[in-house]
Amino acid sequence: MRRLVAQTRLHPADFILPLFIKETVEEPTPIASMPGVLQHTLSSARKAAAEAVADGVGGVMLYAVPAVKDARGSAGTDPDGILQRALAEVRAEVGDATVVMSDLCLDEFTDHGHCGVLRADGSVDNDATLERYAEMAVRQAEAGAHMLGTSGMMDGQVGFVRRALDAAGFQDTAILAYSAKYASAFYGPFRDAVESSLQGDRRTYQQDPANALESLREVRLDVEEGADMVMVKPALSYLDIVRQVADLVDVPVAAYQVSGEYAMVEAAAANGWLDRERTILETLTSVRRAGATSILTYWAAEVARAL
Ligand code: PBG
Numbered sequence: 001m002r003r004l005v006a007q008t009r010l011h012p013a014d015f016i017l018p019l020f021i022k023e024t025v026e027e028p029t030p031i032a033s034m035p036g037v038l039q040h041t042l043s044s045a046r047k048a049a050a051e052a053v054a055d056g057v058g059g060v061m062l063y064a065v066p067a068v069k070d071a072r073g074s075a076g077t078d079p080d081g082i083l084q085r086a087l088a089e090v091r092a093e094v095g096d097a098t099v100v101m102s103d104l105c106l107d108e109f110t111d112h113g114h115c116g117v118l119r120a121d122g123s124v125d126n127d128a129t130l131e132r133y134a135e136m137a138v139r140q141a142e143a144g145a146h147m148l149g150t151s152g153m154m155d156g157q158v159g160f161v162r163r164a165l166d167a168a169g170f171q172d173t174a175i176l177a178y179s180a181k182y183a184s185a186f187y188g189p190f191r192d193a194v195e196s197s198l199q200g201d202r203r204t205y206q207q208d209p210a211n212a213l214e215s216l217r218e219v220r221l222d223v224e225e226g227a228d229m230v231m232v233k234p235a236l237s238y239l240d241i242v243r244q245v246a247d248l249v250d251v252p253v254a255a256y257q258v259s260g261e262y263a264m265v266e267a268a269a270a271n272g273w274l275d276r277e278r279t280i281l282e283t284l285t286s287v288r289r290a291g292a293t294s295i296l297t298y299w300a301a302e303v304a305r306a307l
Pocket of ligand 1: 101105106107108151152186187188189190191202257258259260
């Protein structure tokens with residue numbers, strides 16, 4: 001009877017699997033703070049994407065760690081850069097069988113670790129960063145991404161990127177806007193995964209965990225600027241925001257179950273303190289119940305298979 005009347009169900013196509021590709025590794029390398037998650041080579045990423053498709057996941061989201069980082073994040077706009085190569089390989093492997101997405105942000109590529117380029121005084125230069133994102137977006141679309149994840153939290157980024165894509169002939173490349181992205185401690189393990197060199201924090205451009213209104217404003221602006229889908233991030237500590245956003249907009253809403261959420265459950269399960277599988281399904285069900293139609297989760301392939 002409980003199954004008959006359940007108001008929330010999980011489906012493999014709800015899930016998006018993040019994949020990390022590192023330019024300098026010879027074989028897939030474990031990430032200490034994210035047990036079970038790997039830094040892939042190009043060929044192992046290709047294989048992982050094919051497996052995720054076989055498991056039925058709705059999308060894959062690619063992140064890359066370049067061999068060389070610099071102040072401008074040059075590798076991010078190099079047509080032969082690691083993210084562009086990974087996109088081309090994964091797209092060649094999976095075609096249109098799942099949605100191939102890429103992270104459109106500079107933090108994996110900059111030596112200072114910020115999501116944008118800096119002014120002489122060290123602050124992030126919003127408008128100069130938009131120019132870098134526009135160029136990156138076109139490179140990623142050329143490489144084969146179906147959908148770009150604008151995760152840098154610069155003001156005006158969705159509209160700016162949309163116009164650049166359209167001008168370059170990529171009207172069909174979609175935008176997943178990380179609209180309500182909080183300045184969260186839960187990103188800790190991710191920064192290991194991409195070997196971030198960030199000093200300080202991102203509080204001048206990411207949202208304040210104390211606030212909801214400014215997130216709703218960001219979401220509204222992104223939809224007006226052309227976002228095809230909006231996202232709330234992290235997920236579990238922000239379910240109230242997920243619900244408010246789902247009630248506000250008529251585009252699909254995604255939530256990102258981030259690295260710290262993953263690591264907490266894995267660590268407790270490894271200690272025998274939590275029932276791992278039940279906990280994972282409970283967290284994902286809660287995020288769906290709150291109103292997200294898609295969930296980025298490092299458990300995407302595993303849960304899709306189990307379902
Ligand atoms: C920025 C980006 C971050 C995450 C996804 N995209 C890190 C940040 O803002 O510091 C975090 C994802 C996670 O913690 O799983 N490119």
